[in-house]
Every structure is written in structure tokens, then in C-alpha cells.
Amino acid sequence: MPSKRIFDRIDSIEIRGVTKKYEGRFAINDLSLDIEGGEMLILIGPSGSGKTTTLRTINRLIEPDSGTIYINGQNIMELEQVALRRNIGYVIQNIGLFPHMTIGENIGLVAKLEGWDKAKINERVRYLLDFVSLPADMFMDRYPHQLSGGQQQRVGLARALVMDPPLLLMDEPFGALDPILRKQLQEEFCLIREKLGKTIIFVTHDIEEAFRLADRIGIMDDAKLVQIGTAEELIFHPVNDMVASIVDTGKKFKHLDTLRIKDLMSPLDNKYVHPASLSVSETIDSMLERDIELAVVVNGDEPMGVVRLNDLMRLGETNDIIGNHVVKVPSYEIGGFLENALRELHENDDSIAFVTDAGKVKGFLFPNDVFKQLV
Ligand code: ADP
Ligand code: MG
Numbered sequence: 001m002p003s004k005r006i007f008d009r010i011d012s013i014e015i016r017g018v019t020k021k022y023e024g025r026f027a028i029n030d031l032s033l034d035i036e037g038g039e040m041l042i043l044i045g046p047s048g049s050g051k052t053t054t055l056r057t058i059n060r061l062i063e064p065d066s067g068t069i070y071i072n073g074q075n076i077m078e079l080e081q082v083a084l085r086r087n088i089g090y091v092i093q094n095i096g097l098f099p100h101m102t103i104g105e106n107i108g109l110v111a112k113l114e115g116w117d118k119a120k121i122n123e124r125v126r127y128l129l130d131f132v133s134l135p136a137d138m139f140m141d142r143y144p145h146q147l148s149g150g151q152q153q154r155v156g157l158a159r160a161l162v163m164d165p166p167l168l169l170m171d172e173p174f175g176a177l178d179p180i181l182r183k184q185l186q187e188e189f190c191l192i193r194e195k196l197g198k199t200i201i202f203v204t205h206d207i208e209e210a211f212r213l214a215d216r217i218g219i220m221d222d223a224k225l226v227q228i229g230t231a232e233e234l235i236f237h238p239v240n241d242m243v244a245s246i247v248d249t250g251k252k253f254k255h256l257d258t259l260r261i262k263d264l265m266s267p268l269d270n271k272y273v274h275p276a277s278l279s280v281s282e283t284i285d286s287m288l289e290r291d292i293e294l295a296v297v298v299n300g301d302e303p304m305g306v307v308r309l310n311d312l313m314r315l316g317e318t319n320d321i322i323g324n325h326v327v328k329v330p331s332y333e334i335g336g337f338l339e340n341a342l343r344e345l346h347e348n349d350d351s352i353a354f355v356t357d358a359g360k361v362k363g364f365l366f367p368n369d370v371f372k373q374l375v
Helices: 051-058 081-086 103-113 118-131 149-160 179-196 207-213 231-236 241-247 280-290 309-315 338-347 367-374
Strands: 012-022 025-036 040-044 066-071 088-092 167-171 199-204 216-221 224-229 273-275 294-299 302-308 331-333 353-357 360-365
Touching: 012 051, 025 051, 025 199, 025 224, 040 051, 040 207, 051 167, 051 199, 081 088, 088 149, 103 118, 103 149, 118 149, 149 179, 179 207, 179 294, 179 367, 199 207, 216 231, 216 241, 224 231, 224 241, 231 241, 280 294, 280 309, 302 309, 338 367
Parallel strands: 040 199, 040 216, 088 167, 167 199, 273 294, 331 353
Antiparallel strands: 012 025, 012 066, 216 224, 294 302, 353 360
8 A cells, every 4th residue: 555645845843842761771762853945054063962863753763751843834744644654755874775775776766665667667776876976777776785885875865765755854875984095975965965955854973964965953862852053153162062062163163275285185095006917806805895986096106097997897797997987186296385286276176186295195185175164
């Protein structure tokens, strides 16, 4: 039986006095919170502060001891539970794809349960794979273990979107990824978010991620919502020292013209480095194993450029060497001024650069990301 479409869009979510205790201790303590339709709210706070519990009361994976949650004015306890969940997308860190099902089957599962016919499911799955930058032809029939962690995380998002829910709950979706991959996915998420037009409640423990993505940020501590507001409000008017210490990244107030490239580079781990003589097939295997989507190609010690996992997979199994498929990127010396590099990168529309020290690659510069950290 298909479940009812409960709401086509979110106008408001009102959380009123919600409390949940485990073994006599508060997991959430008298939480009240208003979320506007279309907004992206990020909850941040120490481990155990009640973020996950808050999310899970909204899709009724957890029933509160007291308090009420209204979506578009309707008390969610009065809605049918399965229908409610199918109207809310839920993305978690270890996304729990079914290992014996293909990527296509994983994404289409709920649509199948809802009784959609094969052609319609197929069309939706293809659309969603492309939407999360995984070419459908290449990924539909693969199994989860054949994908990198970052690619699996994209599939998790695609799966959450299958019923086109107006509300998305995301619990540290990028938390398990290494910093460079995380930044790449954040950037892509920023881009697709506008197309999604959804209300999103997103949990993180990374304040930079919150600054990059949020409309408003809610700070949680010890089962309570301590403060909620825009990044500026939290930075300039923190209600206590705890909030002040969370939002003070130490970088925000430095003046751009004093910053060096090394201040904002993402350091390079050796796992990114691949020799130009490696074959495309070998490189794909290596990147999947190392869980990276971008590799630095070197000729001896000399950096040539980068290759991206999706591009290599598109080439398929071939013994052709990656040296023939390198995308050139500009490089900057580590001690140089950031301002000059950013201006040049911006003029040339480059989204990535190497940071080098005496000709050796030491890290990456992602100009778009740097801009966001500076504003
Ligand atoms: P966060 O997501 O902010 O790290 P959680 O919401 O997961 O925090 O947990 C809040 C508190 O509730 C923690 O002290 C945690 O140990 C406790 N808690 C959460 N779920 C359970 C559970 N099923 N049983 C017992 N205690 C729990
Ligand atoms: Mg949690």
C-alpha cells in the first residue's frame, strides 16, 4: 500500500518542550525550537549533547517522554508513522547500504515498497545518481563494496531523496570522510542545495562545516539548546564562553592581506600521490582502497596535475597510464601571499591548486572554500 503524501512542502517545524531521558539522565532537556520552511539549520555541540536524539524525535525513530513537535501545524504523533518517515529523508554517517543489493536497488528500495513500477523506479534512480555526480551507467549495477566511502555517502543522499521528501535530516553525513574529500562533498552539497529547495536539519561537530553550509546554527550542550542564530550572531554575541569557544576559529578576524598560503592550505597526505606510470585500472583500485576521489599525479618528484576518480571510472578498465589523463592545475609556493594566489585563481576560474615547497607538493588550495572561510 503506497503511503500518503503528508506534506508537499514544509512551512514550519515547531519543537515545543521536548524532553527525553535515558536511565534517569537527560538526552534532551526541554527543547524548544522553530525551523522555517526552506532553511538549513545546523546543530553542533560536543559528543553526547543530544544532537542525534533531537533529529530522531523529528522522524519518530525516538518518542519523547514529553513535549510536542508540529510540522506545518500538525502534531506528528497524530500522523501515521511509516508515512511520516517516507516524507522525511534521513542521511547518516555510516549509511548502511545493503551489501547484497546493487546501488540501483539500494536507491530504489523504498520506491519499490511504495509500489512504483520498474520503469519509473529506474528513471528516478538514474536521475538521482546523476544528481549526486555518479554517472548512472557506471554505478547502477555496482555493489556498495565497489564504491569509495565518498561515493557511498553520495548514494546515501540519493537514497534519502528517492521519494522527494520536503524535509531532510542529516546526521554527520560527511563525518567519516577525510578532510579533503569532506570539503569536496560540502562544496558539491552547497551547489545542489539550491536545486533541492528543501528544509534541512543537519548535525555536525565541525564548526567550519557549519559556517560553510548553514543558514542558522544551533549550539547544543548537555542536552540543551544553548543558543541559536546566524554565524554572525553567534560570533559577535555569544551567550557564554562555551559558545564563544566553539565559534572562534581564530581565522575569522585575520586580515586577508596578512595571510600566507600555508595558513589556509589543506595539507597533502601521501595517500594522494600516484606515479604517472600507473595504469588507469590500478589507480582506480588504489583510490577506492584509500577512499580518495582526487589523486595527485607525479613524474618522479615533479607534480603533473590531478586525476579524479569519476573521470577514471568513466574511462573504464584500461592499461593506459594515468599520465595520459592528467588535468593540469596551477601551483603556488607555500610562503607566498594568499591574496595574490586567490586573485589569480579567481581570474582563471581554477577550483584547485597545488601548494609546493621547493617544487614538492605539500598541499592543496581550494579557492572557493578559502573564500567561504574568510567571509
Ligand atoms: P550526540 O548526537 O549529540 O552525540 P546523542 O543524542 O546521541 O548525542 O545522545 C545524548 C545522550 O543520550 C548521551 O548521553 C547518550 O549516551 C544518551 N543516549 C542516547 N541514546 C541512548 C540509548 N538508546 N540508551 C541510553 N542512552 C542513550
Ligand atoms: Mg550523534
